[in-house]
Amino acid sequence: MTNTLNIFKKELKGYFISPIAYIVISIFLILTGWFFFSTFFLYGQAEMRGFFSLLPIIFSFIIPAITMKLFSEEFNTGSYELLLTLPVSSLNIILGKFMAAASFVSIMLVPTIFYAFFISFLGDLDWGPVIGGYIGAVLLGAAFSAIGLFASSITRNQIIAFITGMSLCFLLTLVDKILFFLPESALNFFQFLGADFHFRNISKGVIDSRDLLYFLSVCFVMLYSTNLVIQEKS
Amino acid sequence: MIKIENLTKYFGDTCAVDQISFEIRKGEVLGLLGPNGAGKTTTMRMLTCYLKPSSGDINVKDFSIEDNALEIKKLIGYLPESAPLYPDMIVYDYLRFIADVRELEKSNVDARIKELAGICGISEVMHKSINELSKGYKQRVGLAHAMMNDPEILVLDEPTSGLDPNQIVEIRDIIKKIGKEKTVILSTHILSEAEATCDRIVIINKGKIVAAGATDELKREAGSDFIMQVSLKHNNFEDISNSLRNVPEVNDVILINDENGTIDFHLACSGKKDVRPEIYEVIRNNSWILLEFHMESRTLETIFRELTKES
Structure with missing residues (x-):
């Protein structure tokens, strides 16, 4: 447990040492701010639904x-060898990074909480x-992080990891919209697989155990798959 | 201390390590020698629990690598080849992270890092980012990383590769110092290094052990033949050859070079007797002009070459 925390601390600090953190946060704030507020005043309603739907x-x-x-860089520089020969288990590494x-x-x-104020x-x-939306956003973020971590574990090339992760995330977001031509019953099934559907439910302010379970299972399945990939490597 | 039994590793169809067995005793400096791709690094990676063996077992103290990998990792400090450290981190932060993971007591961490900085000579780069360091300094930080929790076993994969001659001597001295108390396993393809630092040597070729033993033991086992190198001012090699073959211990006279009236040749001799006086006698009786004359004992290098050459 302490070693999970040690790796967690190191990785989180790592984001803020390099410029990545600041660039990513800036881009995120500019995009959400722009898309949200460009239509916000047209609707003239005091709510954050537009923000969460983005x-x-x-x-x-x-x-x-x-x-x-998270993993690709370690595989590429070889530092993964150092990490794995420290007294840590692969579970420590995966959980810490996740x-x-x-x-x-x-x-x-x-x-973005300032938007709400x-x-x-x-x-x-x-x-x-708003509170529901933030809970949903954190869960969605966790689920997508698990997907991204998995994508990173399968390759030593960061660009491939990015594109794979992005494809998987888009698939989960858009699965019900891509399959609009299917009959109603089949569509309902695929909608239930999609992240967007569950996120919308939570961000209405209704915290349903089914939606919580959905995000937790995505995290679990992805982290478990990551573990399998990592085990296979040695 | 460490017992390796029938260790085998396959990568797909290629067999990198083939049924290797040997033991490492406590307080010993063991050298793993072999040409490139012989399986040295793979063996070390299995010992440090980075790779899982395809079959066979490694026991460190009473721990088996299959069931107690975490316990073994706690006992071993490992410096991989070319020290792949986190490039974005500052040296101090990196060592601090290692100290945390190695579960050093919080109050001792700073003192320990300072001590290691002294031993490895990295005090002046403590606040530099690792990607700014030269190869030599990276290697030293890697050594500090490996020694962080004062481990009982140190595994060093080509610790002196890429260093300048001064640094090589320094690192060797560090290894010798550590080797007095700890068990050290190092791999190298520099034979003089192995001869200078190791108590015992295991030579690996194509994933198999071809020789193992103490350095002098290996030399003794390889036989008592020796070679004499001679240079003469003379024009006719045949003449020299015929005269020298009369000395009973000389098996063969091998021409190396014949240029501008200077002849270089090797005398292959057998037996334990030193035949230099007899050979000099022949040279003096013929009034040849002697330019160079010395005995080449069998070095580790010749043994190594014989054992690992492509057949």
């Missing part, structure tokens, strides 16, 4: 960019959906 798409390419280096990426996504969301000055903001 997140699945924006996360789909921002998070793989955050996670792409927690670092998920925490980084959460930190990235912190400045700003809107609450403009009108009567219902805080329920």
